[in-house]
Amino acid sequence: MIHPLRPLLLALALVSSTAAAAPAPVHGDTLEQVVLLSRHNLRAPLVSSGTLAEATPHAWTKWDVVAGELTTRGGVLEVYMGRYLGQWLRTQQLLPATGCPQASDFHALANSLQRTQATAQFFIAGAFPGCHVGVEQRRPLGTMDPLFDPVIHRDDAGFQRRALRAMQKAESQARLGPDLQVVEDVVEYAASPACTGRSHCTLRTGDSQFRAEAGKEPGASGSLALANGMVDALLMEDYQNATGTAAGWGRLHDDAQWQALARVRNAYQDILFGTPEVARDVAAPLLSHIGGVFADPQSPKVSLLVGHDSNIGSVLAALGASDYTLPGQREKTPIGGLLQFERWRGQSGEARYRLVYVYPTRAQLRDAVPLSDAQPPGRVELALPGCGEDGCSDEQFERLLHPAVK
Incomplete structure (x- = not known):
C-alpha cells in the first residue's frame, strides 16, 4: 500500500x-x-473498479485514501x-x-x-x-x-456535429498508434482479464466513440479513453514515488516510454477539451x-x-x-x-x-x-x-x- x-x-x-x-x-x-x-x-x-481494474493482469497499487x-x-x-x-x-x-x-x-x-x-x-x-x-x-x-x-453548455445539433468532427479530426492527427502500443506493453493488456477469450485484443487508434452532449463533459470510449485512464494511474504512482522503484510494476524504466505515455495523456485532454469551439x-x-x-x-x-x-x-x-x-x-x-x-x-x-x-x-x-x-x-x-x-x-x-x- x-x-x-x-x-x-x-x-x-x-x-x-x-x-x-x-x-x-x-x-x-x-x-x-x-x-x-x-x-x-x-x-x-x-x-479500483470498472474497466481499468480488468485491464492488466497485475494488481494496481493500493493507496491509503479513497x-x-x-x-x-x-x-x-x-x-x-x-x-x-x-x-x-x-x-x-x-x-x-x-x-x-x-x-x-x-x-x-x-x-x-x-x-x-x-x-x-x-x-x-x-x-x-x-x-x-x-x-x-x-x-x-x-x-x-x-x-x-x-x-x-450549447444544446444544438449543429454545434454537436462540429464538436464531434473536431474531436475525430484531432484524434486522427495525433497519430497515437505507436504510443498506445507502449501503454499496452507496459500494462500487458493482452494478458489481462479484459482480454480473456478475445483474439487480437489490442489498444488501437480509430475505435473511439466521442460524446458532446449538452449538460455533460466531453467524453470518449474505446482504446484511447482506456489508455488515458491507465496512463493517469501510472503518472500518479510515479509522482507518489513511495518505493523509489520504477512505476508500472517495474516496467517503466526509460524516458522514451514515459514520453509515449505523456503523449497519450496530453492528446486525450487536447482532443476532448482543446478544440477551439468546444x-x-x-x-x-x-x-x-x-x-x-x-x-x-x-x-x-x-x-x-x-x-x-x-x-x-x-x-x-x-x-x-x-x-x-x-x-x-x-x-x-x-x-x-x-x-x-x-x-x-x-x-x-x-x-x-x-x-x-x-x-x-x-x-x-x-x-x-x-x-x-x-x-x-x-x-x-x-x-x-x-x-x-x-x-x-x-x-x-x-x-x-x-x-x-x-
Whole structure:
C-alpha cells in the first residue's frame, strides 16, 4: 500500500524557511492584481473498479485514501507551492509583508470536491501559516460547482456535429498508434482479464466513440479513453514515488516510454477539451468569472481558483494560447500547476495582462522538494494572440475573453 513519504508536519515546519525570489518587474511596471487558476494536487487514481481494474493482469497499487481524493503527500506538495507563491506575492507587495491577509488581499474559491477543497486549504497553510483563511465552497461536498464543471453548455445539433468532427479530426492527427502500443506493453493488456477469450485484443487508434452532449463533459470510449485512464494511474504512482522503484510494476524504466505515455495523456485532454469551439463553450463560466474579478474594483488583490486539468486545458484553448512546453515536465497540465493571470500597471497608467504557467517539475513532485529561491517551480510565460511581448491591453484582453462568454 502507498503511504506518504514525508509527514505533513515537515511541510508545515518548512513554511518559514528560505523565501522565494520574485522575477523583476518588466519595464518598471507594478503588479496590481493576480488570479490563480490551479489544478488540484496529487490524488489517488480511479483504478479500483470498472474497466481499468480488468485491464492488466497485475494488481494496481493500493493507496491509503479513497480513489480521487487528495493524498497526504499531495497536501505536502501544495503547502510548498503555497509557501513559494505567498512569498512571491509579498515581494510584489500584493500581500501584507507580515500578518494575515484581509478580505481585500486574498480570496480562495475551490470546486466542491475533496481534492480541490483540500488543495486550497493546504495552499493557504503554506502561504499564510497560522492564519484563519477560509475557502469558499458553493456546493455540497462531493458535487460539482458549475463554475468548474467542464460540461458542454450549447444544446444544438449543429454545434454537436462540429464538436464531434473536431474531436475525430484531432484524434486522427495525433497519430497515437505507436504510443498506445507502449501503454499496452507496459500494462500487458493482452494478458489481462479484459482480454480473456478475445483474439487480437489490442489498444488501437480509430475505435473511439466521442460524446458532446449538452449538460455533460466531453467524453470518449474505446482504446484511447482506456489508455488515458491507465496512463493517469501510472503518472500518479510515479509522482507518489513511495518505493523509489520504477512505476508500472517495474516496467517503466526509460524516458522514451514515459514520453509515449505523456503523449497519450496530453492528446486525450487536447482532443476532448482543446478544440477551439468546444473549449470556448466549456471554459465560458471560468473566463467570465476571471474577467469579472479583474473588472470589479472591489475584488481582492489575489484570487485563488482551484479546479482541474480540464479547466486549465479548456481555458488555454479558448484563449488561443500558443502551444507550449513545460521544461522538467511531461504533462501539459501537471498536478499542482497553475495559470497565473497577472495585471500590471505601467508608469503611463496603462494596464497590461500577462499569463504565466507556474508548475512543479517531475523531480520536485517525486522527491517532494520544498520550493524556494534555490529550487523554484517551473515558470513559463505564455503568448496570447493579438498581444505584444509585454502582454495584453485592456481592450486586447477583453477581446480574448469575449468569444468565450457569448
